[in-house]
Amino acid sequence: MTRTPGPLSPPEPVAGAGRGRWVWLADTALAVGLFAITVPVSTVIGRNMPGAVEVDGWGYALIALGTLSLAVRRRWPLGTLAVNSLAVSTYLVVGYPYGPMLLSYLIAVYTVAAHLPVRRAAVGTAVSLVVLLAHTVVSIRGTPEGLLGLVPGSAWVAVPFAVGATVRVNRQSAAQARIEQARRLADDERLRIAQEVHDVVGHGLAAINMQAEIALHLLAKRPEQAETALTAISRTSREALDELRVTLSVVRRDAAVERAPVPGLDQVAALTDRLRRSGLPVTLELTGERRPLAVAVDLAAYRVVQESLTNVLRHAGAATAMVRIGYLPAEVTVEVLDTGHGGAGVAGPGAGHGLTGMRERIGALGGVLEVGPRPGGGFRVFARLPAPARD
Incomplete structure (x- = not known):
């Protein structure tokens, strides 16, 4: 019942x-x-x-x-x-x-x-x-008292009822505002994690795809070099998985994984070395005095380099690339140049999730992102991020 x-x-x-x-x-x-x-x-x-x-x-x-x-x-x-x-x-x-x-x-x-x-x-x-x-x-x-008592008697109900109803409405509005704020924060966090996963997985798969094509091409004629390409595939996939675990630790709250360092400009050298072993000729130039950066700025700058080099692997064909990192007194700059034939039609401004994500990431930090073809061929990605020197 x-x-x-x-x-x-x-x-x-x-x-x-x-x-x-x-x-x-x-x-x-x-x-x-x-x-x-x-x-x-x-x-x-x-x-x-x-x-x-x-x-x-x-x-x-x-x-x-x-x-x-x-x-x-x-x-x-x-x-x-x-x-x-x-x-x-x-x-x-x-x-x-x-x-x-x-x-x-x-x-x-x-x-x-x-x-x-x-x-x-x-x-x-x-x-x-x-x-x-x-x-x-x-x-x-x-x-x-008769009818004369109705007015003061009603006032003892109307006034507290109005006050209580107002308090209830305000309380509900505040609770709804907190819910909306929590929902916005959750959405922003999901978008951020999705962008991180895109950067990590996209870069790793592009490098693995390039090495796989090399291995298939060399397997019949020069199997010893194909073995080198397969070894690079194994190493690249392992590194991509490790970085993916670090990214997803934000969701899982895995304390052991969270101790792993967040990628930053200090890892660009390792990134370029890995790509050179994968078959992409890439050079790295540093100007200015290297210094610690805010975590968000450091990560954003690293992702610009990673995404740009991933696009070179995907779209530029047979190309070389150059990465330039500049440490200025109040900002840090990142520039990635390539000699490929990707052009604006493949990776022009605003095209694809990668460049869109880069633009949103840099803009959220108050920076500027420039992307477009280079005069004479190739493609250029340039990012400027505010990074005042810390005492």
Whole structure:
């Protein structure tokens, strides 16, 4: 049998399990504090206000019921409002004096509006208002206030309800903003990882493809040289897999893998050596005094070199390449030149995921990327990244 939640059923927990105890303690402290204030103040008012009924044992019992029910206000908002409404309404119908007792009702209304859906909160509050206004037409020991009491009585509902609803809307907006921010960060991280995987896998497969073609060409005529190409394929695939593991460690959070260094310009020499062994004649020139760079800048500069040389392997045909790295006082520059025939039609600006990814990566760091054919043939990729010297 399925149990249908009634008006007094507890809603979904407002606070997380870790916070539940502290929330309950805070609400209990509020309830006890309000009870401790209401009792003496109501006693003084009852003794000195003309026409008011002096608070007696029943009055104190109603004060206790109304104020102490607030201890569970966030666990059972509607239940707390129902109990509080009956206690406050009975208190007023008997003729006891106005005072801090009404503050407990105000807090109960606010809690319902702040923690329940608008429709449920509005229905529950409307019913409680009818109960509360009973003292305007019925009075056991005093004189009913009549219609004149409707306006101030309604104000004790409208004001806290409006405040609670506003707080709830603001809380939901803030939570939605946090969700959207987390989603944007997750999307950015996925795009970054996808770009890293593209760079690593693309470069490795291009080098392996080149060596495989060489091996196939030499296998029948010069098998000893084909063996050299196959050895290069094995080494290149192993290095690509190692770098891929480092990249994917961001997702897996593998502590052992995360200790591996992030690629940077210091690894460009090894990269060019590997490509030379793969059959691409490439030279490396360094100008300026080498210095440590920010991790993001160092990685971006390395990826520019890697992606550019990968494009040479894929598109330039029989070509040579040159890599120039310049360390300037406030920036670092990377230039990759080739003598191939890829041309703008193959790898022109904005073409393909590789160059698009490079442009986005460099732009995000405040840098500039220039790509295009060289006068006289070949292709040029030039990147300038801000990298002020660190003290």
